[in-house]
Amino acid sequence: MISKDTRFCIVGLGLLGGSYAQGLKANGFYVTAIDINEESIDYALNQGWIDEGGVTPTNQLLDVDCIVLGLYPNVVVKWMKQYQDKIKSGCIITDVTGVKRGIVPEIQSILRPDLEFVASHPMAGREVSGVQYSDPNIFKPANFIVTPTDKNTDTAIEFVKDLSKELSFNRTTELSLSQHDEMIAFLSQLTHVIAVSLMNTNDNTHLVDYTGDSFRDLTRIAKINENLWSELFIMNKDYLLKEIDDFLDEMKRFRDTLETEDIEEMKRLFIQSTTRRKLFDK
Amino acid sequence: MISKDTRFCIVGLGLLGGSYAQGLKANGFYVTAIDINEESIDYALNQGWIDEGGVTPTNQLLDVDCIVLGLYPNVVVKWMKQYQDKIKSGCIITDVTGVKRGIVPEIQSILRPDLEFVASHPMAGREVSGVQYSDPNIFKPANFIVTPTDKNTDTAIEFVKDLSKELSFNRTTELSLSQHDEMIAFLSQLTHVIAVSLMNTNDNTHLVDYTGDSFRDLTRIAKINENLWSELFIMNKDYLLKEIDDFLDEMKRFRDTLETEDIEEMKRLFIQSTTRRKLFDK
Numbered sequence: 001m002i003s004k005d006t007r008f009c010i011v012g013l014g015l016l017g018g019s020y021a022q023g024l025k026a027n028g029f030y031v032t033a034i035d036i037n038e039e040s041i042d043y044a045l046n047q048g049w050i051d052e053g054g055v056t057p058t059n060q061l062l063d064v065d066c067i068v069l070g071l072y073p074n075v076v077v078k079w080m081k082q083y084q085d086k087i088k089s090g091c092i093i094t095d096v097t098g099v100k101r102g103i104v105p106e107i108q109s110i111l112r113p114d115l116e117f118v119a120s121h122p123m124a125g126r127e128v129s130g131v132q133y134s135d136p137n138i139f140k141p142a143n144f145i146v147t148p149t150d151k152n153t154d155t156a157i158e159f160v161k162d163l164s165k166e167l168s169f170n171r172t173t174e175l176s177l178s179q180h181d182e183m184i185a186f187l188s189q190l191t192h193v194i195a196v197s198l199m200n201t202n203d204n205t206h207l208v209d210y211t212g213d214s215f216r217d218l219t220r221i222a223k224i225n226e227n228l229w230s231e232l233f234i235m236n237k238d239y240l241l242k243e244i245d246d247f248l249d250e251m252k253r254f255r256d257t258l259e260t261e262d263i264e265e266m267k268r269l270f271i272q273s274t275t276r277r278k279l280f281d282k
Numbered sequence: 283m284i285s286k287d288t289r290f291c292i293v294g295l296g297l298l299g300g301s302y303a304q305g306l307k308a309n310g311f312y313v314t315a316i317d318i319n320e321e322s323i324d325y326a327l328n329q330g331w332i333d334e335g336g337v338t339p340t341n342q343l344l345d346v347d348c349i350v351l352g353l354y355p356n357v358v359v360k361w362m363k364q365y366q367d368k369i370k371s372g373c374i375i376t377d378v379t380g381v382k383r384g385i386v387p388e389i390q391s392i393l394r395p396d397l398e399f400v401a402s403h404p405m406a407g408r409e410v411s412g413v414q415y416s417d418p419n420i421f422k423p424a425n426f427i428v429t430p431t432d433k434n435t436d437t438a439i440e441f442v443k444d445l446s447k448e449l450s451f452n453r454t455t456e457l458s459l460s461q462h463d464e465m466i467a468f469l470s471q472l473t474h475v476i477a478v479s480l481m482n483t484n485d486n487t488h489l490v491d492y493t494g495d496s497f498r499d500l501t502r503i504a505k506i507n508e509n510l511w512s513e514l515f516i517m518n519k520d521y522l523l524k525e526i527d528d529f530l531d532e533m534k535r536f537r538d539t540l541e542t543e544d545i546e547e548m549k550r551l552f553i554q555s556t557t558r559r560k561l562f563d564k
Contacts, residue, residue, distance in 0.1 A: 013479075046314070047312065047409070056310070073343070087484065091458055109531075120469075123492070123494055124494075142494065143491070143492055143494065145492070169336060171496075171501060173491070173492075183303055183489060183492055185497075186361060186483075186484065186486060186489065187486075187489055187492055187493060187494070187497050188364055188494070188497070190480070191480070191496050191500050192333050193533065194480065194500065194533070195500065195555070195559075196551060196552060196555040197529060197532045197535075197536050197555075198473070198476065198529060198532075199554070199555035199558045199559050200554055200555050200558070201525070201528050201529045201532045201552055202468065203558075204469075204558070205467060205558060205561050207465060207469055209453065209560055210405070210425055210427070210455075210465055210469055211469055211562055212405050212406075212424065212425065212469070212470070212491060213423070214469075214473050214474075214502070214503045215469050215470070215473050215562070216504075217499040217500065217502060218473050218500060218544065219497065219562065220501050220559075221496045221500075222556065222559040223550045223555070223556045223559045223560060224555065224556055225552075226548075226549040226556070227550035228554050230545050230549055233540055234540070234543055234545070235550065237543070238551070240540065241537065241541060242538075244536075244537045245537070246484065246531070247480060247483045247533075248530060248534065249478060249538070250477040250479045250480075250482050250483045251475065251476070251526070251529075252477065252530065253479075254479050254482075254526075255475075255523065255526045255527070255530070258515055258519060258523060258526070259519070260521060261516055261519070263516065266508075266515065267508040267509070267512055269478060270478060270507075270508035270512065271480040271508050272481070272504055273479075273481035273482050273501075273504040273506065274504065274505045275415060276481045276482070276504070277481050277488060277501050277504040277505045278505060279487050279490055280490055280493055280497070280501065281496060
């Protein structure tokens with residue numbers, strides 16, 4: 001369990017890593033950080049968000065009870081392979097990665113037996129990146145998802161759930177790796193594909209002055225970190241392609257309903273979407 | 283020009299008509315209203331939003347300088363044909379309809395020569411309908427579009443622009459009928475088709491608990507008035523089908539980029555959408 005003496009190391013001090021550091025430091029924990037970008041470390045030190053930090057994973061920075069991997073999906077496994085020898089025995093490691101099947105089994109299969117990796121996904125973010133934009137308040141309305149496997153112990157799972165409570169997440173739930181990736185494909189990745197494709201449909205910039213809130217709300221997430229999201233999409237390609245195809249089929253159905261002026265079917269589709277969407281009102 | 287003695291009649295006392303009535307009454311104008319639903323009239327009378335009202339278009343209710351047609355698209359032309367004989371000579375008539383090519387030429391071709399119809403579109407709304415939800419504050423952030431034709435006089439066009447100022451619209455602009463309908467097909471109608479189709483793609487209601495703001499923002503407009511929007515879509519079918527097809531092509535392009543794992547192209551698409559979307563930030 002987390003106690004006041006629990007020490008944390010944040011590996012990868014970006015928007016999420018910085019928000020973890022701030023949230024934990026505000027609660028009185030000792031927090032170290034590692035990032036390849038020295039400016040990010042200096043910034044966090046100057047802000048008082050971390051106690052110690054550096055660009056190299058040293059034994060001192062890794063002398064902690066819990067490591068949070070705030071790295072890009074393609075880097076997480078490599079980092080663990082390269083540096084796990086420096087980690088203190090008994091350390092619980094978690095992550096923030098937005099896809100799970102592509103990284104969790106691989107890390108767990110190579111992990112030292114005296115370490116434990118419990119994957120988790122804080123469903124929070126902003127349309128900007130970098131430690132300077134980090135803010136633990138983004139966790140307050142957000143979901144925290146733990147994705148345990150049969151390699152995990154109850155103790156470590158509870159530890160990671162405790163971490164989500166320290167960070168004031170709104171809700172903490174468990175999903176399997178596949179359940180997580182399928183849910184993310186629909187709720188998060190498909191919506192980003194839609195927003196990006198809508199912005200790319202036309203050179204619509206001359207319409208700025210006529211734009212209302214509906215269009216702005218729908219396309220807000222078309223501002224997207226191209227390096228992170230291309231990795232997330234490719235790692236979840238099977239589920240995401242299925243969701244895209246299902247959506248395209250549904251939209252083609254609507255298109256044909258309009259072309260044939262099948263008013264009764266169009267109304268049925270509107271009523272169905274209205275009924276379903278009402279359940280999602282807060 | 284509008285003066286303190288200008289009298290208005292709202293025909294169709296729904297969400298928009300009620301908001302016009304409230305806004306005009308608050309500015310001290312004399313406002314009458316006509317609606318087939320007696321409860322709507324009684325409600326507005328009780329609230330003090332109108333001075334007089336009734337279910338029948340009488341000479342007394344139509345003894346005004348300006349009529350605002352807050353009717354469904356399929357009813358606007360019929361109403362004008364049926365009741366224009368009762369309208370006072372010199373009256374300026376405008377509307378709130380979200381499509382223009384399907385109604386404006388027809389009304390102008392049958393209109394008495396001593397009346398003038400200047401079409402306009404208040405780009406404001408809510409996900410609910412009915413006079414009880416009306417609220418003139420919805421106009422404050424919104425665009426007001428006037429769509430004059432060669433049948434219109436400068437005096438009447440200026441009168442309708444004045445009306446938008448009385449109602450505190452954020453911005454008033456002129457577009458041709460075709461420019462209006464093309465713009466609306468992309469910015470408003472296509473976004474509604476997307477939101478509706480996304481909600482209809484799967485029975486996704488079991489995902490409610492995992493939903494974040496991105497999905498909620500994108501699907502807010504999937505709550506839709508099926509009678510109004512089926513009419514609007516069918517009246518603008520040519521432009522809307524083109525926008526849907528362009529969007530489907532763009533999304534298929536993204537899909538194929540993902541399937542072939544063309545990372546460089548995927549990043550290019552993300553960068554393009556990000557750059558374009560930034561121009562739409564308020």
